[in-house]
Amino acid sequence: MKVADSCVRDASGVPERLNDEMTSGILEALSGEMKVQRRQVEAAAGLLDEGATVPFIARYRKELTGGLDDGQLRYLEERLGYLRELEERRSKIIESIGEQGGLSRELEVAVRNARTKAELEDLYLPFRPRRRTKAQIAKEAGLEPLALMLLENPDRDPSMEATAFVVPQKAIADTTAALDGARQILMERFAEDAHLVGELREHLWAKGIFRARVVSGRMTEGSKFADYFDYAEAIRAIPSHRALALFRGRSEGILRLELDPGGVEGDAFCAGRVARRFFIADEGRAADAWLLQTAHLAWKVKLFTHLDLELKMRLRDQAEKEAIRVFGDNLRDLLLAAPAGQRAMMGLDPGLRTGVKVAVVDATGKVVETDTVYPHAPRNRQDEALQRLATLASRHGVELVAIGNGTGSRETDGLVRDLIVRHPELNLRRLIVSEAGASVYSASELGAGELPELDVSLRGAVSIARRLQDPLAELVKIEPKAIGVGQYQHDVNQTRLGRKLDNVVEDCVNAVGVNVNTASPALLARVAGLGRTQAGNIVAFRDQHGPFRSREQIKAVPRLGDKTFEQSAGFLRVTGGD
Numbered sequence: 001m002k003v004a005d006s007c008v009r010d011a012s013g014v015p016e017r018l019n020d021e022m023t024s025g026i027l028e029a030l031s032g033e034m035k036v037q038r039r040q041v042e043a044a045a046g047l048l049d050e051g052a053t054v055p056f057i058a059r060y061r062k063e064l065t066g067g068l069d070d071g072q073l074r075y076l077e078e079r080l081g082y083l084r085e086l087e088e089r090r091s092k093i094i095e096s097i098g099e100q101g102g103l104s105r106e107l108e109v110a111v112r113n114a115r116t117k118a119e120l121e122d123l124y125l126p127f128r129p130r131r132r133t134k135a136q137i138a139k140e141a142g143l144e145p146l147a148l149m150l151l152e153n154p155d156r157d158p159s160m161e162a163t164a165f166v167v168p169q170k171a172i173a174d175t176t177a178a179l180d181g182a183r184q185i186l187m188e189r190f191a192e193d194a195h196l197v198g199e200l201r202e203h204l205w206a207k208g209i210f211r212a213r214v215v216s217g218r219m220t221e222g223s224k225f226a227d228y229f230d231y232a233e234a235i236r237a238i239p240s241h242r243a244l245a246l247f248r249g250r251s252e253g254i255l256r257l258e259l260d261p262g263g264v265e266g267d268a269f270c271a272g273r274v275a276r277r278f279f280i281a282d283e284g285r286a287a288d289a290w291l292l293q294t295a296h297l298a299w300k301v302k303l304f305t306h307l308d309l310e311l312k313m314r315l316r317d318q319a320e321k322e323a324i325r326v327f328g329d330n331l332r333d334l335l336l337a338a339p340a341g342q343r344a345m346m347g348l349d350p351g352l353r354t355g356v357k358v359a360v361v362d363a364t365g366k367v368v369e370t371d372t373v374y375p376h377a378p379r380n381r382q383d384e385a386l387q388r389l390a391t392l393a394s395r396h397g398v399e400l401v402a403i404g405n406g407t408g409s410r411e412t413d414g415l416v417r418d419l420i421v422r423h424p425e426l427n428l429r430r431l432i433v434s435e436a437g438a439s440v441y442s443a444s445e446l447g448a449g450e451l452p453e454l455d456v457s458l459r460g461a462v463s464i465a466r467r468l469q470d471p472l473a474e475l476v477k478i479e480p481k482a483i484g485v486g487q488y489q490h491d492v493n494q495t496r497l498g499r500k501l502d503n504v505v506e507d508c509v510n511a512v513g514v515n516v517n518t519a520s521p522a523l524l525a526r527v528a529g530l531g532r533t534q535a536g537n538i539v540a541f542r543d544q545h546g547p548f549r550s551r552e553q554i555k556a557v558p559r560l561g562d563k564t565f566e567q568s569a570g571f572l573r574v575t576g577g578d
Contacts, residue, residue, distance in 0.1 A: 025087075026080070026083045026084065026087065027041050027042055027045070029083060029115075030045075030076060030079055030080065030083065033079065034072060034075065034076065036066065036068065036072070037066060039066070040065050040066040040068055041076065043061075043064040043065050043066075044057060044064075044065045044068055044073060044076055045076070045080055047061055047064065047065070048073075048076075048077055048080070051563070051567075052567065053506070053510075053528040053529055053567055054070055054073045054074055054077060054503070054506070054507070054528075055070060055506060055507060055510035055511075055528040055571065056510075056528045056529065056566075056567050056570070057073055058070040058073055059510075059570060059571075060570055070507050070511075074503060074507075085117075086116075086117055086120070089117065089120055090111060090112065090114065090120060093111055093120060093123070093124045093127075094108065094111055094112075096124070096127060097111075097124070097127045100127055102126075102127055107123065110123055110194070111123050111124075118198075118201075118310075119194070119198065122194035122197045122198055123194045125192045125194070125197070126192040133184070133188060134181075134184040135184040135185045135187065135188035135189075137181070137184075138180075138181030138182065138184050138185050139185060141167070141170040141171065141172055141181060142165065142167070142170065143165055143172070143178060143181040143182050143185060144182075144185055145165075146161060146162060146165050146178060146179075146181075146182045147181075147182035147183075147185040147186050147189075149161060150182065150186075150287045150290065150291065151186060151278065151280075151291065153287075154280075154283075154285040154286065154287040154288050154291060155285050155286055155287070156286060156287055157286040157287070158179055158286065158287050158290045159175050159179070162175035162178040162179050162182070163175055163178075165178040165182075166178055179290070183290075183294050183297070186291075186294050186298070187294060187297055187298040187301065187302055188302070190274055190277070190278060190294075190295065190298040190302070190303070191298055191302035191303050191306070193277060195277070196273070196274065196277045196303075197303065197306075197307070199273065200270055200273060200274075200303055200307060201307055201310065201311070203269075203270065203273070204235075204259065204261055204270075204307055204311055205235060205236055205311060205314070206236060207234075207261070207262050207266065208234070208235045208236075208259050208260065208261055208262070208266075208311065209232050209233070209234060209235065209259075209260040209262065210232070210233055210234070210235040210238060210246075210257070210258075210259060210260075210315070211231065211232045211257070211258045211259075211260050212228040212229070212230075212231040212232075212246055212249065212255045212256065212257050212258075213229070213230065213231075213255065213256045213258070214228075214229040214230075214254065214255060214256075215253060215254060215255065215256055218253065218254050221254070222249065222252065222254030222255070225245070225249040225252075225254050225255055228245065228246055228249055228255055229255075231246075232260075235259065235311065235315055238315060238319075239319075239322075240318070240319035240320075240321075240322035240323045240326075241319075241323070243315050243316065243318075243319035244316075244319050244320070244323060244491045244492070247316055247319075247491065248491055257312065259308045259311060259312065261304065267299070267300070270299050270303070270304070271295055271296040271299040271300070272295075274295040274296075274298055274299050274303065275291070275292060275295040278295070280292060280294075280295050320491075320492040320493055320496065321496075323491075323492050324492055324493075324496060324497050324500045325500075327497065327500070327501065328500045328501060328503075328504045331480060331483060331501055331504050331505070332504050332507070332508055334434070334471065334475065334483065335471060335472045335475055335476075335504070335505065335508040336471075336472065336508055336511070336512070337471045339468075339469060339470040339471060339472070340400055340431075340468050340469055340470075341469065341470075342363040342364065342469070343363055343399045343400055343469070344360065344361070344362050344363055344396050344397045344398045344399055344400075345360070345361050345398065345399070345400050345401075345402055345465040345466070345468055345469055346358065346359070346360050346389070346392065346393060346398045346400070346401045346402070346465060347359045347360075347361070347401075347402045347404075347433075347461040347462060347463070347464035347465025347466070347468070348401065348402065348403045348404060348412055348416070348461060348464065349404045349406070349435065349438065349457070349458075349460040349461040349464055350403065350404055350406055350407060350408035350409045350411070350412040351376075351407070351408050352376045352377065352407065352408045352411070353377075353378065354457070355372045355373060355374040355379075356372065356373050356374070356375065356376075356385070356408070356412055356415070357370075357372050357457050357458050357460060357461040358370060358371040358372065358373060358388075358389065358392065358461055359458055359461035359462040359464075359465055360392050360393075360396045360398060360465070361462060361465045361466060361469070362396065364518065365466050365469055365470075365473075367451065367454070367462055368396055369392060369395070369396065370454060370458045370461070370462075371388060371392065372457075372458075373385035373388055373389065375411075375412075375415050376408060376411050376412075376415075382415065382418075385415065386415070386418060386419050386422060389415075389416075389419055390419060390422070390423045390426065393419075393423075393426050393428060394423075394426060398426070398428065399427070399428070399429070400428070400429050400430070400431065400468060401416050401419075401428055401429070401430040401431070402430075402431055402433045402464050402465050402467070402468035403416060403430060403431065403432050403433065403464075404432075404433060404434075404435030404438065404460070404461075404464045405432050405433065405434055405435055406435050409432060413430065413432065416428075416430045417430070431468060433464050433467060433468050434467075434483075435460065435463075435464055436482070436483050437463075437475070437478035437479070437482040437483045438460040438463045438464055438478075439460055440478055440479060440482040441459065441460070441463050441477055441478050442456045442457070442459035442460045442463065443456055444477075444478075446477055446522060447459045447463075447477075450477075450520070463477075472508060472509065472512055472523075473519070473520065473523050476505055476509065476522050476523050476526050477520065477522040477523075480498070480501035480502065480504070480505060481494075481497065481498070481501065505526055506526055506528065509523065509526040509527060509571070510526075510527065510528050510571045513571050513572070513573050514527055514571060514572055514573065515572075515573045515574075515575055516538065516542075516548050516551075516554065516572040516573065516574055517542065517547040517548055517574065517575065520539075521535040521536050521538075521539050522535075523535075524538055524539065527568050527571050527572065528567050528568055528570075528571055529563075529564050529565075529566070529567025529568035530564065530567075530568050533559070534557070534559070534560050534564060534568075537557050537558055537559060537560060538554065538557050538560070541556070541557045541558070547577075548574050548577065549574070549577045549578045550574055550577050550578045551569050551572060551574055554568075554569065554572065
């Protein structure tokens with residue numbers, strides 16, 4: 001459903017074929033949700049379909065989109081995908097129901113007006129291919145007329161009417177079997193009513209209580225989940241971190257999770273809602289009691305079972321979305337932290353038994369010297385460590401000392417404090433730096449490629465020093481999920497999390513811009529329009545021909561076409577060039 005890359009633009013720059021590829025409903029829906037003009041949505045969607053990146057559109061196509069910012073464009077990009085999937089699913093459902101001969105005018109209108117995937121699936125439920133159910137078997141045995149007769153004429157006596165449907169050859173041995181079959185037909189009919197399903201779903205979400213109980217015999221093993229051994233809270237009020245903890249407890253076999261519709265009163269209300277939907281009431285008629293029992297069973301056996309599973313999934317989905325949002329916000333704050341700038345740095349990767357790994361980098365981030373000292377127990381060679389650190393700092397003009405916040409950081413911070421006191425002439429300052437992901441970088445293919453001559457343990461110290469110099473330039477080398485700025489990151493949808501974090505990194509890199517003459521391949525690969533291949537080609541060209549003198553010179557890089565240049569050039573800086 002994407003617009004072809006070759007589509008023609010009209011005078012305003014909007015692709016002429018856009019309306020051929022997208023329904024008017026999608027444009028109107030997005031315009032209403034975002035509270036912007038339809039023309040803005042149309043222009044932005046066309047640019048995205050042509051391969052333009054969000055940072056590029058936000059910065060360089062403002063005249064077309066009416067000034068939509070990167071946050072609005074990210075929302076539009078995500079919702080556009082959802083709504084297109086919704087339209088595709090809508091078409092398939094209409095086609096499938098039509099092939100089954102069940103597409104009435106009323107049903108078609110309902111399907112076309114559905115605004116969410118859940119609404120669509122509710123309407124499609126009676127027509128969904130499935131294994132043979134008890135209701136289908138009962139229909140095949142000819143019991144549907146009995147079921148409809150009792151529903152439409154409650155004055156009729158169920159036992160007497162069922163006598164005419166006893167057919168031993170069809171496994172309907174007596175009136176009890178006939179009425180059981182008729183009940184299965186009505187239960188399935190009730191449970192597939194889209195309006196009823198939607199109403200009960202929202203009622204449970206508003207009134208349902210989520211309960212957790214410890215699994216028998218798992219109290220000791222699951223002590224970290226002790227807060228949830230006897231837990232109850234309104235499902236709609238559960239914060240994301242608590243919901244993810246509950247689901248983790250279930251996945252580890254510690255907790256049993258249940259949705260409570262509100263006790264006996266809640267059950268009675270929901271069963272009563274089923275009855276009212278189909279005009280079933282206790283008016284003293286012959287079939288009333290049988291029909292009320294059927295409505296109650298439809299609620300307990302069919303509807304609640306289905307909605308219990310669905311609302312647990314809804315809770316988890318909402319919790320994941322919120323956790324991913326927080327993760328993204330935290331990552332953005334970390335990436336955009338103020339850089340210390342081009343100064344000589346000393347990075348210390350703390351350790352106790354294994355020693356403190358030391359790396360000194362110059363103002364450009366180049367490693368100039370490394371060492372390992374053992375000031376802490378069990379070796380306790382503190383004086384020697386202080387002397388070696390002072391020598392390194394003096395030799396290379398170190399201004400700042402970055403200390404990783406891992407095991408031994410408190411002791412190492414005390415060591416550097418002593419160094420500053422003993423050697424005031426060095427004018428050193430110290431900072432504690434998050435070392436999250438440093439070990440991942442150290443053992444990565446990228447780390448080995450950048451620092452092949454260094455031991456894995458020393459690469460971590462280099463990363464700690466560089467991330468104080470320029471957090472963004474260094475942290476883009478690490479898988480975002482390894483940076484450790486979110487909760488329950490392994491419990492959420494990994495595809496969705498990865499996409500969110502990649503978007504955050506892309507937005508941050510392009511908000512700051514990149515010096516094309518100093519950027520690493522990892523940093524260049526995050527520039528709008530570039531990828532790993534183009535980034536590698538730029539660095540190879542730079543190494544071979546020297547620094548770029550202008551942006552135009554970037555066009556000479558092999559396999560970097562006009563389209564890529566258009567997308568990326570505005571985010572690349574050439575410092576000191578022509």
